[in-house]
Amino acid sequence: MISIKGLSKVFRTKHQEVRAVDDLSLQIKKGEIYGVIGYSGAGKSTFIRLLNRLEDPTDGKVTIDDQELTSLNKGKLREARQEIGMIFQHFNLLWSRTVHDNIAFPLEIAGVPKSERTKRVNELIDLVGLSGRGNSYPSQLSGGQKQRVGIARALANKPKVLLCDEATSALDPETTDSILDLLVDINEKLGLTIVLITHEMHVIRKICHQVAVMEQGKIVEQGDVLDVFLYPKEKVTKKFVDQVMGDPEREHSLQLIKDTYKTGEILRLHFVGENTNQALISEVSRKFVLDVNILHGKITQTQKGAYGTMFVQFLGEKEEITRAIEYIQSTSVEVEVSPDD
Numbered sequence: 001m002i003s004i005k006g007l008s009k010v011f012r013t014k015h016q017e018v019r020a021v022d023d024l025s026l027q028i029k030k031g032e033i034y035g036v037i038g039y040s041g042a043g044k045s046t047f048i049r050l051l052n053r054l055e056d057p058t059d060g061k062v063t064i065d066d067q068e069l070t071s072l073n074k075g076k077l078r079e080a081r082q083e084i085g086m087i088f089q090h091f092n093l094l095w096s097r098t099v100h101d102n103i104a105f106p107l108e109i110a111g112v113p114k115s116e117r118t119k120r121v122n123e124l125i126d127l128v129g130l131s132g133r134g135n136s137y138p139s140q141l142s143g144g145q146k147q148r149v150g151i152a153r154a155l156a157n158k159p160k161v162l163l164c165d166e167a168t169s170a171l172d173p174e175t176t177d178s179i180l181d182l183l184v185d186i187n188e189k190l191g192l193t194i195v196l197i198t199h200e201m202h203v204i205r206k207i208c209h210q211v212a213v214m215e216q217g218k219i220v221e222q223g224d225v226l227d228v229f230l231y232p233k234e235k236v237t238k239k240f241v242d243q244v245m246g247d248p249e250r251e252h253s254l255q256l257i258k259d260t261y262k263t264g265e266i267l268r269l270h271f272v273g274e275n276t277n278q279a280l281i282s283e284v285s286r287k288f289v290l291d292v293n294i295l296h297g298k299i300t301q302t303q304k305g306a307y308g309t310m311f312v313q314f315l316g317e318k319e320e321i322t323r324a325i326e327y328i329q330s331t332s333v334e335v336e337v338s339p340d341d
């Protein structure tokens with residue numbers, strides 16, 4: 001759906017040249033939530049602004065649904081932009097207009113008649129959970145509510161793509177989660193493709209299907225969110241994964257745990273995808289004559305299922321422990337047995 005090829009943006013100032021986006025290529029599928037993560041200065045904002053040509057590229061192409069955005073003249077670009085909604089970190093609302101009139105604004109520009117506008121705005125107000133607040137002004141709303149107005153306004157012209165520029169960075173964690181839930185809801189209900197940029201791995205973990213990691217204008221790693229969490233390759237990606245998971249290798253190596261718990265069999269279980277920890281653990285203690293102690297673990301939920309690591313201690317007859325391990329090995333949970341001394 002979105003094809004990005006060899007995209008570059010060079011900013012030239014008097015004294016220097018900055019390659020904010022450097023020969024970047026990506027494919028984003030229809031209906032996907034695609035996250036781009038990077039530290040400050042990586043080039044994320046410039047990248048997302050190139051997707052609707054708020055910034056003109058120095059080089060490269062952006063194609064959305066077979067339409068090459070980068071070759072359009074001003075008139076055609078204005079039409080094409082109606083299919084691309086955008087939300088911002090600081091909401092960018094019109095302070096002198098009510099919630100209703102903020103959402104109606106893009107419809108006015110598109111020349112939608114008043115009666116139709118009112119109907120559409122009311123639908124959008126309900127969709128984003130702001131029923132009853134249509135006559136409020138932005139200054140009377142909380143941050144989360146302001147972003148809901150931003151989302152409703154961005155959806156007014158029924159876009160195919162929603163661009164989110166650090167949309168939750170100004171919000172507290174709880175409000176962030178409620179806005180992320182709303183984005184997932186919209187993605188599922190409307191089949192909308194969402195491209196977001198963020199510096200928070202929590203955002204990627206919670207709602208994205210695919211992730212690209214950006215550093216110095218380039219994509220250094222990309223893939224399925226679960227894969228990137230499980231097998232981060234680049235140093236910068238590992239740092240982002242640690243933001244959410246801590247570093248189990250460093251903090252709790254199997255050997256370290258074994259040195260602490262000297263009896264029974266110590267196992268490390270890797271959960272990937274659908275499995276949830278509780279179901280397997282309770283199944284094992286039901287099926288086998290064993291005492292199972294959960295020692296340490298961190299399982300987290302992504303859009304592609306649960307994943308994480310858990311250390312457990314099995315206490316019981318050796319044969320029974322072996323049978324239990326074989327049973328776990330027959331599921332999709334990976335088992336690592338503590339090395340023999």
Ligand SMILES: Nc1ncnc2c1ncn2[C@@H]1O[C@H](COP(=O)(O)OP(=O)(O)OP(=O)(O)O)[C@@H](O)[C@H]1O
Binds near residue numbers: 038042044
């Ligand atoms: N208009 C501009 N003129 C000159 N340099 C710019 C301009 N916009 C961005 N840059 C430079 O391009 C690089 C990438 O900036 P960009 O804002 O895209 O990064 P970012 O990852 O979004 O970071 P942040 O989250 O801090 O905004 C930076 O070195 C920045 O200084």
